[in-house]
Amino acid sequence: MFYFVAVILVALVLLGLSLRIVKQYEQGVLFRLGRVVAIMQPGLRLIIPLVDVLHRVSLRIVTMPIQSQGIITKDNVSVDVSAVAYYRVTDARKSVIAIENIRAAIDQIAQTTLRKVVGQHTLDETLSETDRINLDIREILDMTTLEWGVEVTLVELKDIQLPEGMKRAMAKQAEAEREKRAKIINAEGEFKAAAALGDASDIMMAHPLALQLRNLQSLVEIGVDKNTTVVFPAPIMTTISELGAFIEREKVAAAAAPASNGAQGGDADPQDETPALERSAPLALPESSAAPETAPQPAEWPTVTR
Numbered sequence: 001m002f003y004f005v006a007v008i009l010v011a012l013v014l015l016g017l018s019l020r021i022v023k024q025y026e027q028g029v030l031f032r033l034g035r036v037v038a039i040m041q042p043g044l045r046l047i048i049p050l051v052d053v054l055h056r057v058s059l060r061i062v063t064m065p066i067q068s069q070g071i072i073t074k075d076n077v078s079v080d081v082s083a084v085a086y087y088r089v090t091d092a093r094k095s096v097i098a099i100e101n102i103r104a105a106i107d108q109i110a111q112t113t114l115r116k117v118v119g120q121h122t123l124d125e126t127l128s129e130t131d132r133i134n135l136d137i138r139e140i141l142d143m144t145t146l147e148w149g150v151e152v153t154l155v156e157l158k159d160i161q162l163p164e165g166m167k168r169a170m171a172k173q174a175e176a177e178r179e180k181r182a183k184i185i186n187a188e189g190e191f192k193a194a195a196a197l198g199d200a201s202d203i204m205m206a207h208p209l210a211l212q213l214r215n216l217q218s219l220v221e222i223g224v225d226k227n228t229t230v231v232f233p234a235p236i237m238t239t240i241s242e243l244g245a246f247i248e249r250e251k252v253a254a255a256a257a258p259a260s261n262g263a264q265g266g267d268a269d270p271q272d273e274t275p276a277l278e279r280s281a282p283l284a285l286p287e288s289s290a291a292p293e294t295a296p297q298p299a300e301w302p303t304v305t306r
Contacts, residue, residue: 019044019045020040020045020046020047021043021045022043022054023042026056026059027040028040028041029054029092029096033051036097037052040054055096059088059090059092061087061088062087064085064087064110065158066083066084066107066110066111068159071119072119073121073126077123079161079162080159080160081118082157083156084156085106085110088150089149090150092149093149094149095150102148102150106141106145109145113137113140117136117137130156134154137155138152141155
């Protein structure tokens with residue numbers, strides 16, 4: 001009885017050492033006496049204890065961060081660049097035989113490739129052409145890792161640290177670019193507004209009442225705010241010309257006044273249409289009450305013939 005129980009226990013132990021479970025996302029590389037004899041698919045697998053060794057290899061995509069690297073770009077700007085890489089095993093046999101530690105090997109080759117690729121680009125290219133840099137890094141990594149049975153599916157630049165002085169310079173550049181665009185847009189708006197005003201002035205010249213209607217509209221707009229100041233818009237150039245004509249008329253009138261005064265002392269001005277009686281001195285009429293009683297009488301009254 002004791003021997004029977006011992007045999008059962010030994011059989012259970014051997015069975016436990018012989019059974020292996022390969023998960024759905026794994027493949028098993030079976031070594032028998034040091035040689036690869038088979039690739040085990042997912043499921044329950046049986047091996048020979050103490051003879052076979054099974055290495056399970058995960059086929060899932062692995063996320064591997066690439067440490068920040070101090071890099072000098074092509075235009076001699078020092079930047080710190082970090083990235084992230086995604087890879088997966090495509091050949092379980094090669095991944096076990098060709099390389100000892102897949103993760104460590106890919107981490108080191110990714111760091112050196114990152115420094116090499118970014119160092120071949122200027123700072124502006126590094127900031128604006130990240131897609132092309134990511135593609136170049138992935139292609140270089142694939143050329144190396146395919147021999148290990150590993151495929152790099154994606155590489156992305158994660159962070160780019162710039163010096164503080166370079167950040168300020170780039171901020172000034174962006175501000176100047178914005179101001180340039182704003183001035184260009186403002187100039188384009190002024191050009192279109194000037195063209196529209198030119199068309200409007202042509203219409204107002206053809207229809208003079210349009211200007212008066214526009215002035216009335218301006219008064220309506222001013223009156224909305226309920227201001228106490230009343231503004232009467234007038235064409236500036238027309239007002240200036242009228243003011244100049246008024247000043248000239250005043251000068252002519254002022255020069256003509258002394259000439260008319262001198263003509264009164266000498267010959268009469270032929271252009272003066274004032275009646276002679278108005279220009280002469282007033283006549284002194286004798287008052288009977290003021291005449292003396294002993295005034296001499298004329299010797300003979302004149303005879304009036306009708």
